[in-house]
Amino acid sequence: MSKDIRSIFHEQGLKFTPQRKAVLKVLQDTHAYLSINKIHANVKEILPGTGLATVYRSLETLVDLELVVKVHLEDGCHSYTLAPEGHRHPIVCTDCSKVIEYTDCPIEDLSKKVSKDTGIPIQNHFLQLFGKCKECRA
Amino acid sequence: MSKDIRSIFHEQGLKFTPQRKAVLKVLQDTHAYLSINKIHANVKEILPGTGLATVYRSLETLVDLELVVKVHLEDGCHSYTLAPEGHRHPIVCTDCSKVIEYTDCPIEDLSKKVSKDTGIPIQNHFLQLFGKCKECRA
DNA sequence: GTTGGTGCAAACGCTTTGCATCCAT
DNA sequence: ATGGATGCAAAGCGTTTGCACCAAC
Secondary structure (H helix, E strand, O other): OOOHHHHHHOOOOOOHHHHHHHHHHHHHHHHHHHOHHHHHHHHHHHOOOOHHHEEEEEEEHHHHHHHOOOEEOOOOEEEEEEEEOOEEEEEEEEOOOOOEEEEOOOOHOOOOOOOOOOOOOOEEEEEEEOOOHHHHHO | OOHHHHHHHHHOOOOOOOHHHHHHHHHHOEEEOOOOOHOOOOOOOOOOOOOOOHHHHHHHHHOOOOOOOEOOOOOOOOEEEEEEOOOOEEEEEOOOOEEEEOOOHHHHHHHHHHHHHHOOEEEEEEEEEOOOOOOOOO
């Protein structure tokens, strides 16, 4: 699987550097929306010398490659998480900000209804759900 | 109607200053999601001496009073628009960024379904729709 | 008159960039 | 070997803050 990712980089003429690998690993291990600073802190545990600018640049690259998604949490902070496979919607835990991906996209039906009601064809949508996950409710 | 707004301010011990009035008027007149800079520019046409910091502070106040809503557009820029009455979802035009409010909240049904599927009670949601408005399609 | 608001400029924090060095290929 | 990537530090930019003055009440 790391092999596949490597080739995604190489196909674009990009290098699969330890730094980029580390950023990806942090996101894979956590599976939550992480702020740049948290990502940087976790990356430095794997690769101590890594600079903040590199984290920014790595994330930008990973977003370009559609391996990672950038979002806005409720408080306005930018955060990043692994790109979901296919069309999904995140449920963000209001306590621990862990992310549960929800596979059904219920908006497709909705879009048709909205288009009919308003006369505006819906091209895109952004849906984020907030709730408390099982662990945080315990 | 300006009378009502005035009393909303006074009930909180806040002053209804020309600057705050101007910011509100700009949002009322445009009825679109506006960036701080656009708001500042438009406010200065009404009240030339107005400083940028005042626009920031006015918007913060207006958001506190729930007269105005702060959102994130797709490009990550903060923008502001008049607070909708009741629970609504905005449809943002991908061309002119005008906002059409959509009154139906179709997420209530959805929330129940998602809660059942995932076991997570959905506390809140954020939905934004994107499409091209009638004028921009013409 | 009192108290909160404004304008200005400085400070702040997040993000980007320039550049010399380094390293994955 | 070589071109892209990194690390550092400086610059950039949007936003916030301190303070003296001003205006709404």
